[in-house]
Amino acid sequence: MAAKTLFAIRGLTRVFGQGDSAVHALRGIDLDLYHGEVVVLLGPSGSGKSTLLNILGGLDRPTGGSVHYDGQSLADLDERGLTHFRRDHVGFIFQFYNLIPSLTARENIELVTDLAATPLPVDEALAMVGLSHRGEHFPAQLSGGEQQRVAIARALAKRPRMLFCDEPTGALDLRTGVMTLEALMQANVAFQSTLLIVTHNADIARLGDRIIQFADGQIREIIANQSRAKPNELRW
Numbered sequence: 001m002a003a004k005t006l007f008a009i010r011g012l013t014r015v016f017g018q019g020d021s022a023v024h025a026l027r028g029i030d031l032d033l034y035h036g037e038v039v040v041l042l043g044p045s046g047s048g049k050s051t052l053l054n055i056l057g058g059l060d061r062p063t064g065g066s067v068h069y070d071g072q073s074l075a076d077l078d079e080r081g082l083t084h085f086r087r088d089h090v091g092f093i094f095q096f097y098n099l100i101p102s103l104t105a106r107e108n109i110e111l112v113t114d115l116a117a118t119p120l121p122v123d124e125a126l127a128m129v130g131l132s133h134r135g136e137h138f139p140a141q142l143s144g145g146e147q148q149r150v151a152i153a154r155a156l157a158k159r160p161r162m163l164f165c166d167e168p169t170g171a172l173d174l175r176t177g178v179m180t181l182e183a184l185m186q187a188n189v190a191f192q193s194t195l196l197i198v199t200h201n202a203d204i205a206r207l208g209d210r211i212i213q214f215a216d217g218q219i220r221e222i223i224a225n226q227s228r229a230k231p232n233e234l235r236w
């Protein structure tokens with residue numbers, strides 16, 4: 001059976017600014033993302049990776065082309081519709097964890113579970129990332145890797161169909177990076193969440209079902225990976 005398309009992206013462009021100072025961040029992207037797959041996006045700094053994630057996640061709008069999510073054109077959604085799309089279907093993981101410092105790990109996750117349609121209980125989300133014992137701690141009392149896992153628990157708690165991960169291990173060492181990636185892969189296994197992982201780290205690409213090589217706002221190559229590596233097999 002053919003894989004179900006979650007995102008259909010056609011002729012996508014994004015230009016920042018105008019005239020001589022215009023930056024063509026995306027120069028015509030055609031891509032399908034399939035339900036339940038893990039896609040790794042590799043490319044040099046400034047090649048447009050974050051711009052693509054922001055548009056797919058409903059945080060930014062394209063200059064041209066189209067994005068359909070499960071058949072729905074994102075361009076047809078008003079701001080309220082985009083907010084619902086983000087809230088109900090997608091999770092974001094960034095390099096710097098974006099936790100609210102004055103809230104405990106549990107309270108940071110509750111921010112999401114209070115709004116989501118069918119949330120995971122907070123304790124289950126914490127358990128999935130191996131932090132059951134840390135729910136009452138504040139971000140400043142947690143290591144970088146632990147903070148990132150709280151951020152992942154927060155994203156997982158909405159059982160997202162799509163998880164966008166922008167350099168999720170960029171600030172972490174190997175050991176904590178591996179734990180972080182294992183937490184992400186849990187979402188893929190437990191909820192069949194589609195993962196789109198942006199990284200500079202070519203070794204992380206081995207986790208993907210497909211590896212997309214980006215350059216200068218365009219897709220240069222898409223490589224299908226027949227034997228996905230496990231996070232604990234990676235080295236960097």
Ligand SMILES: Nc1ncnc2c1ncn2[C@@H]1O[C@H](COP(=O)(O)OP(=O)(O)OP(=O)(O)O)[C@@H](O)[C@H]1O
Nearest residue numbers: 016017023025043044045046047048049050051052
């Ligand atoms: N809001 C903005 N205004 C103007 N230019 C922007 C804006 N956002 C991104 N750009 C430009 O668009 C291009 C693509 O940026 P983007 O952040 O998508 O690249 P990236 O591949 O994610 O880079 P990195 O790996 O360094 O995060 C860059 O030249 C960047 O300077």
